Amino acid sequence: MKILNKIWGIGLLALLLTAFSPRQASAQGGYVSNQVFYDELSPYGTWVYDDRYGDVWIPDAEEGFSPYGSRGHWVLTEYGNTWVSDYPWGWATFHYGRWFFDDYYGWMWVPDNEWGPAWVNWRQGGGYYGWAPLSPGININVSIGSNYNVPDYYWNYAPEVYINSPRIYDYYVPRTQVVRIINRTTIINNTVVINNRNYIGGPRYDDIRRVTRNAPQIYRVNDSRRPGAINVNNNTVNIYRPNITINKNARPSRVVDGRAYRDANPGNRIAVSNRRGIENNRANTEKLIQAARSEKPDDKFVRVNNDSRRGMPRSNDNNRDAGSPNRNNGTPDNSSWNGRGGQGRQPSDQQNDQNPARRQQSEEQMQQREARRQQMDQNRTPRGLDAGQDQPQRDQQNQEREQRRQQMQQQWNQQRQQQGQQDQQRQQQQQMQEQQRRGQEQQQRQQQQQMDQQLQQQQMQDQQRQQQQRQQQQDQQRQQQMEQQRRGQEQQQRQQQMDQQRQQQQQQMQRDQQRQQQMDQQRRGQEQQQRQQQQQMEQQRQQQQRQQQQDQQRQQQMEQQRQQQQQQPGGDGGGRGRRGIGR
Structure with missing residues (x-):
């Protein structure tokens, strides 16, 4: 009996100590199934079936909503830059799964079971930090590489000095200027490794301290017991982040068939992207919400899941090890979330057997707890059959129990x-x-x-x-x-002077040539005159010579005649008479 009382006392003391002892921070929370996403997010949005990713979620957010941009801010934790959302559903959608933009429905969230401080890409340059949500199917290694192309309207940019500001959204760069800034930034490659798990860290502590000129505070991540808004208290970030196990029967209570609703309401587009960013149509969002939550939903595009197997009982086992399902580092596979259609995305029992050792350990713990409960029931049974004992002994035992109870109280x-x-x-x-x-x-x-x-x-x-x-x-x-003008003018003047000098020289040369020609003409004229004079003199000389010859001939003739006369007899008188006649 004393042993039984000791067992009860120890059990009660342990229960009190457990109830009032502060919960220690850990890198992990308890086990829950993926049904928690469907149950906790349904009041805050609409579940839509997408042909590519299965059941996805659309938030009932305000106009201008953007993942990791609206109603939240960044803090540094041991995991790197961690997004602290003000939304009551932010614990799930910004730390599990991926976001993508649909040209009809707008921003849509794809569930996944891996937790992270924030599933975003980071860039830096030109005095700005930038971040954009990762798309489904993109893991850490791809996100920090250069081959992953992120649309411009996915990005949020803010000056570096405001990276830790609780109102960082007041300093966002206008969407029209994002493209200009992207071209001046480079990728931030910073992976934080904790317990052999990789997390996207974003800007480093030293870099933030350099650009802000202040030592940023590093917060410690603490596990909250229940879903809700993330709370920053003192030096801790309290966030609900359980281990998510895959239940192939988990599903939302209501799901809108995305293709059927779009085909039936082509003019009710909820969001559109353009050069100014993303524009949401709140009226069309309300139409989708009304269609999904109507008391009499249209079965053409709304599916109501009343299956009693939907969801699995949750277990809050905090003694997890490093092999938890939601701490893998592989590429998220969204096919495990839906047990219906959709391009070969059928679930398999293998996803529930990702860690047989952990499952076996959980079963052993449940068996041990059941064995202890049975033993305690057996110990309580004899106490109920104590009628044959003496009354004084029972009174003494009751007094001892009352004393122990008072001591415990x-x-x-x-x-x-x-x-x-x-x-x-x-x-x-x-x-x-x-x-x-x-x-x-x-x-x-x-x-x-x-x-x-x-x-x-x-x-x-x-x-x-x-x-x-x-x-x-x-x-x-x-x-x-x-x-240049002065040089041009000087050069022009010199050129003009040179041209004038050349013209003058040419004119002088022409005048010289003319004088030379005149002199040549005069010389030729003089030479010609001289030749003519010489010719005349020669002619005169020749005439004189001919005259002389003629005179000589006449003289010779006269001499011959005289000789002939002398030779003729009696020829004197006659001769004289002819000469006299001749004279």
């Missing part, structure tokens, strides 16, 4: 008081830390404002310097133009 009250004091101390510490945090945030805001002012001043100085540089360049260009 006192211990429990003391523990409650201690717990209350600890809670008060924690609240005081939290208030002090909250005040410190607010003071730090205010100081950071002031520093950010100062940095903004400095940045604006720097930008103004840069603009002034650029204007001065442009003015100097313009002055230099004008100076160069004037110098």
